[in-house]
Amino acid sequence: MIEGSPITVANETLAIIETRKLVYTYSGAKKAALKGVSVTIESGEIxxxxxxxxxxxxxxxRCFNGLIPHFYGGKIEGEVVVAGHKVVDQTIYELARHVGLVFQNPENQLFALSVEKDVAFGLENLAVPRDEMIKRVDWALQMTGIEDLSERPPHELSGGQQQRVAIACVLAMQPDVMILDEPTSFLDPVGAQKIFEVINELNKELGITIILVEHRLDLASKYADHVVVMDEGKVVLDGEPRGxxxxxxARLIGVGVPKATRLYQILRENGTHLSGVPVTSEEASKLLLEVLKRD
Amino acid sequence: MIEVRDLHFTYPTGVEALRGINLTVRDGEFLAIMGQNGAGKTTLVKHFNGLLKPTAGEVVIDGVSTRDASVAQIARNVGFVFQNPDHQLFCETVEEEVAFALRNFGFKETAIKNRVDWALNLLDIKRYRETSPFMLSGGERKRVALASVLAWDPKVVILDEPTIGQDHRQKEKLRQFIVQLNAQKKTVIVVTHDVEFVAESNPQVMLMSGGEIVAEGDAREILTDQKLVAQASIVSPEITQILSGLPDLGIQKNVIDVHEATSILLDLLEVAS
Known part of the structure; x- marks a missing residue:
């Protein structure tokens, strides 16, 4: 890990983000978008x-990175604490050091004439010294496996390459937490798996906390430590993936549970019990083999 | 009927995106085109409504070459829903957006009103009638784009990555809707990476790689072929992976459907006990 490592655990507990009874209404909206959200994200989790x-x-x-309330305004009640600081007392720019956001569509995030310049942009805004900036840009490009693209214009790259550039831009800021909004939706399954592997490495090697906003759970589930399900402005399920x-x-709300879990459920309805709840296809195969051998 | 004969296409930048495509899409067919990013899928379907014209070879729609028809003429029969809805939407309200093409095609105002109502209902976006499309979420904008195409009732509907940004329930609704369109004898062509979506919809599947067609067949045949799947940078459906992770138990393994898989497994357990 290089100097200025991103991990700064701010308090005794390992919570990196905590909300308490968070209620938020966008300005001009009649109904609250968040209706009492209390959720804890621990440091180092996916x-x-x-x-x-x-x-x-x-x-x-948007509450996690301070865009709410600092950019969107509106009415906020309850509390959001990020890395030990109350979000309402921080500026967006201070929060950007803690929480980085990777957009769903990299086209909406990339704009510079070269990959290197795009990755350096956030650091320029933070007035990071030149030497340090070069070091961090190189490191971010290396971590995401795109060193060879540094001189290329981002808009000429493939979707998967652009997605890596978008991740590198945020990574260069060395945040404690990275939020990725459907980071693989434009990629083919093999490209998507590679991005999830990059994300998993950033988590395992650097301890960066990862928040994945996802609908497609088939590819992402195997990496998750913790799943939070929301419905109508509230957290309705919060725990480890299997549960x-x-x-x-989860079924009633219409969460797209992995097929491995679905298979487990249908077998159970038909009187066959596997010894655990599978989330991935490898786990399902293993558990199936147990019952098949037993008989 | 869409007939593609030895189609080649090279972009002005010199990138050779299509290298000799031969394909017939019959009326009423349901076809999924899959393959890695950059394989030429979107380039190919853009030829089906004349947005792109062949560098060499020919695309013939109901007997007329796309070289001899304008995009507007072709669009009456072939509707195209783009991958990124922002490339398609431009009106100030959702209602205007959905009515736009209908006005261009010269529909009467009463017909326009009925069709707009129908399409907004269908895609569950009626409440956004007066809203700007740009205020909506990605998934909602995608449904506006779809509504605006379905409103004029084209014979062929092309959907480029329709499931992106859709939650599970919307995706399931969309899937049922596509199957229903197809049951009404519409030709439906879907470009997608979403293997589970294809496994559940069971269309004909065409795999592309490097500007060429590498395989064509029904969904089960193609998606359970490990070699083909790897060649096209996709993965097998989860159910196929689960069964292929089992040793040889003398069971059928080319399965893509969860219910079929469970009945095979339950039979196996019954025989064993």
Whole structure:
């Protein structure tokens, strides 16, 4: 890990983000977008944040990086604490050091004439000294596996390459937490798997807390430590993946649970019990083999 | 019917995106085009409504070459829903957006009103009638784009990555809707990376790689072929992966559907016990 490592655990507990009874209403809106959200994200976790369109996922993420209330205004009640600081007392620019956001569509994030300049942009805004900036840009390009693209114009790259550039831009800021909004939706499955592997490495090697906003749980589930499901502005399920995916509520809300878990459920309805709840296809194969051998 | 004969296309930058495509899409067919990013999928379907014209070879729609028809003429029969809705939407309200093409095609005002109502209902966006499309979420904008195409009831509907940004429930609704369109004898062509979506919809599947067609067949045949799947940078459906992770138990493994898989497994357990 290089100097100025991103991990600064601010208090005794390992919570890096904590909200308490968070209620938020966009300015001009009649109804609250968040209706009492209390959620704790621990340092070093990979969290999947999911739920139907319009459930408040994006709004909650905007609270994590201070865009709410500093940019969007509106009415906020309750508390959001990021790395030990209350978000309302911080500026967006201070929060950007702690929480980085990678957009769903990299086209909306990349604008410079070269990959290197795009990755350096956030650091320029923070007035990072030149030597340090070069070091950090090189490091971010290396971590995301795109050193060879540094001189290329981002708009000429493939979707998967652009997605890596977008991640590198945020990584260069060395945040404690990275929020990625459907980071693979434009990629083919093999490209998507590679991006999830990059994300997983950033988490395991650097301890960066990852919040994945996802609908497609088939590819992402195996990396998650924690799943939060929202519906109509509230957190309705919050826990480890197996418990969440296997709950009746997840099915009722219409969370797209992995097929491995679905197979487990249908077998159980038909009187065959596997010894655990599978989330990935490898786990399902293993558990199936147990019952097949037993007989 | 869409007939593609030895189609080549080279972008002005010199990138050779299509290298000799031969394909027939019959009326009423449901076809999914899959393959890695940059394989030429979108370039190919842009030829189906005349947005792109062949560098060499020919695309013939109902007997007329796309070289001899304007995009507007072709669009009456072939509707195209773009991957990124922002490339398609430009009106101030959702209602105007959906009515726009209808006005261009010369529909009467009463017909326009009925069709707009129908399409907004269908895609569950009626409440956004007066809203600017740009105030909506990505998934909602995608549905506005879809509504604006379905409103004029084209014979062929092309959807480029329709499931991006859609939650599970919307995706399931969209899937049922596409299957229903197809049951009404519409030709539906979907470009997608979403393997689970294809496994559940069971269309004909065409795989592309490097500007060429590498395989064509039904969804089960193509998606359970490990070699083909790897060649096209996609993965097998989860169910296929689960079954192929089991040793040889003498069971059928080319399965893509969760219910079929469970009945195979339950049979196996019954025989064993």
């Amino acid at each position: 969290v999947i944040l999911t739920g139907p369109s319009g459930c408040g996922k994006t709004t909650l993420c 969440v995916f296997n709950s009746e509520k």
